[in-house]
Amino acid sequence: MPDVAELRRTPLHDRHVAAGARLVPFSGWEMPVQYEGIREEHAAVREGAGVFDVSHMGQVETRGPQAEAFLQRALSNDVSAIAVGGAQYAVLCREDGGIVDDLFTYRLAPDRYLTVTNAANHEKDLARLRGLAADFDVELRDAAGDWAMLAVQGPRSRDHVQAIADAPLPARMEIATRVLAGHTCLVAGTGYTGEDGVEILCSPDGAGAVWDAVVLRGATPAGLGARDTLRLEVCYPLYGNDLMESRGPIEAGLGWCCKEETGFVGAPAVRAVREAGPAERLVAFEMTGRGIARQGNPVIGGGEVTSGTMSPSLGIGIGMAYVPTERSKPGTEMAIDVRGTQRPAVVAAKPLYRGPDA
Amino acid sequence: MADASYPDNLKYHPEHDWALIDGDVATFGVTWYAQDALGEVVFFDPPEVGTTVTAGEPYTEVESVKAVSEVVAPLSGEIVEVNAALGDAPEAINDDPYGEGWMVKVRLSDSSEVGALIDAAAYEAMLA
Numbered sequence: 001m002p003d004v005a006e007l008r009r010t011p012l013h014d015r016h017v018a019a020g021a022r023l024v025p026f027s028g029w030e031m032p033v034q035y036e037g038i039r040e041e042h043a044a045v046r047e048g049a050g051v052f053d054v055s056h057m058g059q060v061e062t063r064g065p066q067a068e069a070f071l072q073r074a075l076s077n078d079v080s081a082i083a084v085g086g087a088q089y090a091v092l093c094r095e096d097g098g099i100v101d102d103l104f105t106y107r108l109a110p111d112r113y114l115t116v117t118n119a120a121n122h123e124k125d126l127a128r129l130r131g132l133a134a135d136f137d138v139e140l141r142d143a144a145g146d147w148a149m150l151a152v153q154g155p156r157s158r159d160h161v162q163a164i165a166d167a168p169l170p171a172r173m174e175i176a177t178r179v180l181a182g183h184t185c186l187v188a189g190t191g192y193t194g195e196d197g198v199e200i201l202c203s204p205d206g207a208g209a210v211w212d213a214v215v216l217r218g219a220t221p222a223g224l225g226a227r228d229t230l231r232l233e234v235c236y237p238l239y240g241n242d243l244m245e246s247r248g249p250i251e252a253g254l255g256w257c258c259k260e261e262t263g264f265v266g267a268p269a270v271r272a273v274r275e276a277g278p279a280e281r282l283v284a285f286e287m288t289g290r291g292i293a294r295q296g297n298p299v300i301g302g303g304e305v306t307s308g309t310m311s312p313s314l315g316i317g318i319g320m321a322y323v324p325t326e327r328s329k330p331g332t333e334m335a336i337d338v339r340g341t342q343r344p345a346v347v348a349a350k351p352l353y354r355g356p357d358a
Numbered sequence: 359m360a361d362a363s364y365p366d367n368l369k370y371h372p373e374h375d376w377a378l379i380d381g382d383v384a385t386f387g388v389t390w391y392a393q394d395a396l397g398e399v400v401f402f403d404p405p406e407v408g409t410t411v412t413a414g415e416p417y418t419e420v421e422s423v424k425a426v427s428e429v430v431a432p433l434s435g436e437i438v439e440v441n442a443a444l445g446d447a448p449e450a451i452n453d454d455p456y457g458e459g460w461m462v463k464v465r466l467s468d469s470s471e472v473g474a475l476i477d478a479a480a481y482e483a484m485l486a
Binding site: 022033034037038039225228229290291292294309310312317339341 | 397398400401403419421422423424426445
């Protein structure tokens with residue numbers, strides 16, 4: 001664990017301390033893992049609204065006449081399908097198809113894009129992108145220092161953000177410039193909790209005012225702990241847990257965001273796995289007895305757990321694991337070695353959480 | 359969750375465990391500080407009666423939403439009773455760490471080890 005003194009702090013650090021957050025090292029940043037409690041924050045997002053500081057995430061800005069062609073080469077999805085003001089999810093692959101990162105890309109103007117990276121991968125992504133950019137007429141800029149980032153998520157989240165906005169908020173998977181609490185921001189209809197909501201990119205100087213305004217309207221400050229339980233219930237993969245360079249997007253269930261015909265780096269390898277069928281697949285599971293499987297627990301007969309927690313919404317142990325394809329169908333019984341004890345689980349359909357009425 | 363407290367009638371181990379000593383049997387649990395650091399406890403699988411525990415060594419685990427933590431035995435001996443109720447209500451470890459949240463009762467094998475434990479004032483001083 002790095003020395004706390006070396007950890008970076010977001011512009012909202014003072015707010016977190018004042019709110020009694022428990023701060024932990026995360027990808028080189030000192031981040032709030034929880035405020036009042038993970039389950040309470042989780043419920044706030046499922047039932048009302050929560051606000052997360054995700055300023056640790058990085059940004060890369062791409063501009064120039066060949067911005068689209070360059071991103072089409074770098075990213076797995078069909079970048080030409082993103083309209084101005086649109087958003088798209090993709091992975092960045094190695095030549096062998098291994099996943100370098102998963103990222104959202106926003107098209108801000110015809111020749112200007114903003115790509116959001118995972119904090120732990122930002123420098124690695126930037127180096128890879130710079131290497132690829134040499135063949136294109138584009139300008140790449142590390143924009144991580146320009147932006148603080150907030151995610152306001154939950155069924156009431158749009159109401160709270162709309163109340164401080166100068167114009168209607170962008171729809172789901174769209175992005176627009178809006179003035180929030182007096183500060184010009186980029187507002188995107190995206191998030192990673194399985195709930196409706198927005199992500200807000202604002203200047204570091206404006207982050208405190210936006211945070212205060214949405215909290216005042218009723219959004220509950222929520223930490224990375226709740227962010228993890230929320231995303232896992234809806235089976236969104238997390239880089240470093242479920243996604244990694246040693247596995248590709250087909251295995252991870254991300255074939256839907258890979259368009260091999262676009263010729264992205266790694267496309268031939270991804271195509272080969274898609275055509276032959278992957279040897280293993282990332283499945284969701286539910287514990288059928290007592291106990292909670294955790295990242296790194298072996299699955300008996302092959303495979304490993306990559307994420308595991310107690311689901312606050314479902315009240316049972318849940319997780320995701322890579323298992324051999326022949327044992328990846330929902331309903332297949334599993335046994336997981338949880339620190340020496342074999343615990344039963346069953347492969348379940350994704351997402352595990354389907355809303356309050358399911 | 360109740361406010362921080364460290365009852366005077368307990369002995370403490372620096373790994374954030376308490377022992378209530380009654381003759382040659384002691385009740386073990388984790389301190390208020392430990393449960394607060396863990397966050398909401400969501401799973402506790404009680405160890406088995408008859409298991410030998412060693413002072414300073416882990417004898418069971420407690421799980422919060424985020425993580426698994428080992429629980430260290432403050433004293434050595436053999437488990438003679440476990441708090442099976444924690445299997446269904448592990449949140450008692452948060453709500454009442456010195457009462458309903460007790461974990462095991464142990465028949466002590468070496469009562470001289472008690473002298474190595476610290477009292478409430480010393481434990482609180484250590485946390486400060």
